Amino acid sequence: NKGIIAIEDNKPRAIELFNQLTADDPNISVVVCPEKYPQGSERHLIYAVTGRVVPERALPSAVGVIVDNVATAMQAALAVKDDLPCYERIVTVSGNAVHKPGNYRVRIGTLYSHLVEHGAQGLKNDPARIISGGPMMGFSLHSLDFPVLKGTGGLLLFDHQSELAKLPPENPCVRCGKCVDTCPMFLEPTQLFKAVKRRDWPAALAGHVGTCIECGSCAYNCPAHIPLVQYIRMGKQFILTDGFGGHNPYYKK
Ligand code: SF4
Ligand code: SF4
Known part of the structure; x- marks a missing residue:
């Protein structure tokens, strides 16, 4: 109420x-x-x-x-007041590889390639990195042949000149503790990724890997360029779902 x-x-x-x-x-x-x-x-x-x-x-x-986020609240209002199903999303298209970055209202199911061509007025250069979602929580795609889904919020395209297209090599952890300082869930990402790497699931569980919200703050601040979120996500998939072939002794329904 x-x-x-x-x-x-x-x-x-x-x-x-x-x-x-x-x-x-x-x-x-x-x-x-x-x-x-x-x-x-x-x-x-x-x-x-x-x-x-x-x-x-x-x-x-x-x-x-x-x-409820803004989009969900709006869809609920449209559904209740106007009997409308959810068939559109506002999608942010950005990055230095497109001609016209902006927010576009698009039908769910529209291909990213169509959105870039007809919304953002096409590509300036070949994209070296395509990210579906935002810069912190989005994931890389290998092409634009994917559709807008009901949860899509952004599409980022960077060409070879952009720093954001570069993927520096992973270096050993220097134990600086920056990932620990920045984690909003008070986790120890440095310990979690090491536990996942050595497939030490009890240690990952003890470190509360399941509570990671995959915000990306740890990886963003890691001077060793360790893809901490990807490691942690692997750990979560193994522990919280019955992943990797369905033989997970730690999976709790
Ligand atoms: S991605 Fe997970 S571990 Fe990393 S800072 Fe965010 S909540 Fe913490
Ligand atoms: S920020 Fe990176 S290098 Fe520093 S402790 Fe965490 S994982 Fe190790």
């Missing part, structure tokens, strides 16, 4: 607008959050606006909360 609209403090026009729109509704309030990554993570958002802590392996409903 209570709604909270959380908006980052770098969006003053949105804050003003939603304050006006909700002024007469005592059940809805606007909470301004500091601009901070990963503020959009539902666990962090719930803590920031309510002070409630979602337990490990639990959903937000365990603490009486449902989090």
Whole structure:
């Protein structure tokens, strides 16, 4: 029976607008959050606006909360008010390899190649790196022959001149602790990736690998360029699903 609209403090026009729109509704309030990554993570958002802590392996409903992002809230409104199914997404196309970066409203199922050609006015250069999603949590694609899905939010294309297209080689961990300092889930990514590398699943479990939200902050700050998130994701897939051939003794349904 209570709604909270959380908006980052770098969006003053949105804050003003939603304050006006909700002024007469005592059940809805606007909470301004500091601009901070990963503020959009539902666990962090719930803590920031309510002070409630979602337990490990639990959903937000365990603490009486449902989090919807802007797109989901809008789709729910369209479904209830206008009987419309979810058939469109706003997709950000960006990067130095496209002519016209921007936000595009596209039908679900549209190929990325079509979106780039007809929305972003085509490619300036061959993309050396294609990322579906954002710069921190997106994943690489080998071509543009993939469709926009209902969860698609962004498409990034970088050519060979971009620093972001370069993949520096992985070096040994120098034990600087930067990944530990930056982890918003208070994990020890350096220990987790080493546990996954040596397939030490009990150690990965003991390090709470399942609570990683894959925000990418650890890898972004790692001076050894270790793909920490990919290692941790492998560990999660093995432990939290019955991965790698269905013979996982640590899998708990
Ligand atoms: S991706 Fe890295 S920084 Fe982010 S929650 Fe997982 S371990 Fe922590
Ligand atoms: S940031 Fe990278 S190099 Fe530093 S401790 Fe973590 S994994 Fe090791």
